[in-house]
Amino acid sequence: MTTDIRNASLETLADSEAVALRMAELLVEGIQAKADGLYRVALSGGSTPKRLFELLASDAFRNRVAWDRLQVFYGDERHVELGHPDGNQTVAQSVLLRHVPIPAENIFPIPTGATVTADAAVYEKALKAAYGSDELEKGRPLFDLVMLGLGTDGHTASLFPGQPVLHEVKAWVGTAAPETVPYERVTLTYPAIASSALVVFLVTGASKIEMLERLRAGDQELPSARVTSEGRIVILADRAAAGA
Numbered sequence: 109m110t111t112d113i114r115n116a117s118l119e120t121l122a123d124s125e126a127v128a129l130r131m132a133e134l135l136v137e138g139i140q141a142k143a144d145g146l147y148r149v150a151l152s153g154g155s156t157p158k159r160l161f162e163l164l165a166s167d168a169f170r171n172r173v174a175w176d177r178l179q180v181f182y183g184d185e186r187h188v189e190l191g192h193p194d195g196n197q198t199v200a201q202s203v204l205l206r207h208v209p210i211p212a213e214n215i216f217p218i219p220t221g222a223t224v225t226a227d228a229a230v231y232e233k234a235l236k237a238a239y240g241s242d243e244l245e246k247g248r249p250l251f252d253l254v255m256l257g258l259g260t261d262g263h264t265a266s267l268f269p270g271q272p273v274l275h276e277v278k279a280w281v282g283t284a285a286p287e288t289v290p291y292e293r294v295t296l297t298y299p300a301i302a303s304s305a306l307v308v309f310l311v312t313g314a315s316k317i318e319m320l321e322r323l324r325a326g327d328q329e330l331p332s333a334r335v336t337s338e339g340r341i342v343i344l345a346d347r348a349a350a351g352a
């Protein structure tokens with residue numbers, strides 16, 4: 109079974125705080141439900157997940173997560189040096205990962221020290237090693253959870269409009285060099301995102317109203333609307349984004 113965006117379920121929540129709380133609960137429940145194994149999550153970047161990271165690092169959540177069973181990946185990264193303030197990994201590290209007892213070997217960074225193509229290849233190799241195969245197998249998802257955002261131009265991860273990586277059907281990781289935003293990017297491809305038990309879009313704020321409407325309608329002009337999953341797709345939106 110393949111789920112596309114038109115089969116996604118929408119949860120409209122009061123505000124961005126409620127969206128972050130719901131995402132935190134989904135993550136905790138997912139890890140608890142998979143009591144016997146590792147739980148692989150791809151974190152989204154951008155501004156929206158920051159509050160989620162704060163919540164997961166807080167007293168309310170930190171002790172509810174089996175950190176030793178969580179493997180953390182990234183959906184995309186700006187090709188900037190480690191620790192750069194615009195790096196998605198910088199935010200995840202500084203707001204979440206450095207405050208919780210996650211083993212260092214459970215974090216799978218996107219390298220940014222070589223060329224963007226070479227770094228993408230290294231990240232893909234790490235993903236394949238963690239998965240235990242070079243080929244994605246149906247029924248054995250690469251990710252238990254892929255978190256995604258929604259850009260005001262319809263991008264998600266670093267799948268930007270017009271980028272050749274949108275046509276990638278085999279590689280798990282690709283690159284992008286959008287002219288509309290700073291920095292080259294390393295990104296998961298559609299096939300890698302599709303190998304997931306659950307994809308959750310986090311969409312907050314009135315600036316996302318139009319894109320959320322088009323996403324839900326499955327407008328294939330939007331890179332985000334071409335995301336599929338072999339599991340479920342859930343959209344967590346606040347009232348402002350849902351225009352409710």
Ligand SMILES: O=C1O[C@H](COP(=O)(O)O)[C@@H](O)[C@H](O)[C@H]1O
Nearest residue numbers: 152153154155156256257258265
């Ligand atoms: O999935 C993603 O979406 C965002 C959009 O981010 P936001 O700042 O509007 O929350 C993107 O730029 C990010 O890197 C990505 O992982």
